[in-house]
Amino acid sequence: MKKIVYTREEMLKLNKDSLLSRGVTIESIAEIAFHQQKRYSSEITFDLCVESVEKILSLRDIFHHVQLSIEIDKIAEKGLFEGPIQDVISEDLGLFGIDETLGLDVAGTYGTIGQTNFGDIDVNKSGIVKVLNDEGKKTGVCHTFLDDIVGAIAAAASTRVAQVLNEYDAKNNDKGTTIFDLMEE
Numbered sequence: 661m662k663k664i665v666y667t668r669e670e671m672l673k674l675n676k677d678s679l680l681s682r683g684v685t686i687e688s689i690a691e692i693a694f695h696q697q698k699r700y701s702s703e704i705t706f707d708l709c710v711e712s713v714e715k716i717l718s719l720r721d722i723f724h725h726v727q728l729s730i731e732i733d734k735i736a737e738k739g740l741f742e743g744p745i746q747d748v749i750s751e752d753l754g755l756f757g758i759d760e761t762l763g764l765d766v767a768g769t770y771g772t773i774g775q776t777n778f779g780d781i782d783v784n785k786s787g788i789v790k791v792l793n794d795e796g797k798k799t800g801v802c803h804t805f806l807d808d809i810v811g812a813i814a815a816a817a818s819t820r821v822a823q824v825l826n827e828y829d830a831k832n833n834d835k836g837t838t839i840f841d842l843m844e845e
Contacts, residue, residue, distance in 0.1 A: 666723070668718040668719075669718070671717070671718050671719070671720065671722075671723040672714060672717050672718040674723065674727070675717040675718075675722070675723055675726045675727070676717065678726060678727060678730050679717075679726065679730075679810070681730075682730060682733075682792075682803070682806055683788075683791070683792075683795075684788055684792070684806070684810055685788075686710055686713050686714060686717070687710065688787060688788035689713045689788060689810055689813050689814045689817065690706060690709035690710040690712070690713045690814075690817065691706075691709075691787050691788070692781060692786060692787045692788065692789065692811070692814035692818070693709040693712060693713065693814045693815075693817035693818040693821060694706050694709040694821075695786065695787070696777060696780065696781065696814070696815075696818040697709070697818050697821050697822055697825075700822065701822070701825050703825050703828070704821060704825065708821050708824060708825075709817055709818075709821055712816075712817035712818075712820040712821050712824070713813060713814070713817045715817075715820065716766075716769065716813055716816045716817055716820065717813065719769065721765075721766075721769065722766055722769065722813070722816075725762055725765065725766050725809055725812075726809055726813075728762075728805075729759075729762060729805035729806055729808075729809040730805070730806060730809075732749065732804075732805050733749075733802040733803055733804055733805050733806050734802075736749040736750045736802040736804065737750070737800060737801065737802045749802065749804050749805075750802050750804070752793075752796055752797075752802070752803075752804040756804070759804050759805045759807075759808040759809075760782065760808055762805060762808060762809060762812075763778055763782065763808035763809060763811060763812035764778060764812070765812075766778075766809060766812035766813060766815075766816060767812040767815040767816050767819075769816050770815075770816045770819035770820055770823070771819070773819050773822070774815050774816050774818075774819040775815070777814075777815035777816075777818045777819055778811060778812050778815035778816075780815075781811040781812075781814055781815050782808065782811050785807075785811075787814075788810055789807050789810055789811045789814070792806055792807035792810060793807045
């Protein structure tokens with residue numbers, strides 16, 4: 661019998677291994693989340709970013725996105741698609757957009773802010789996302805889907821970090837401040 665359902669621990673390990681096989685580490689994704697969120701909070705830690713990336717990579721939907729995206733890129737590298745889609749994917753046509761659609765879905769795990777964070781990462785391409793994007797331009801290398809999935813995971817992790825810090829602030833706010841008090845300032 662084929663195994664098609666995995667535990668969270670198994671999905672995390674399989675995702676980590678698959679990403680590493682394509683040159684992506686948990687830390688390289690966490691670095692993007694860290695740099696995105698440090699603009700807004702001095703309380704952020706790199707360890708919280710790593711924890712957030714790992715949490716996201718253990719989710720079933722994210723597992724499916726990561727595994728599918730990597731396989732699509734590998735199939736394109738081997739030239740196994742037929743018709744015009746082979747060139748569209750292998751050349752990472754800017755108007756294709758399906759790769760970004762998968763990225764938006766991953767980032768959307770953490771709502772609209774996650775998707776906004778993904779847009780920022782997708783446009784500004786820093787860290788491992790830039791490396792993947794640049795390497796994907798080389799002959800025989802395709803990262804059309806992977807760079808967007810990695811950016812989306814970083815965006816989701818960035819958003820999760822903001823939510824964790826916000827929850828921490830809410831629990832430790834002993835002044836009894838409400839949103840209405842903040843509006844007066």
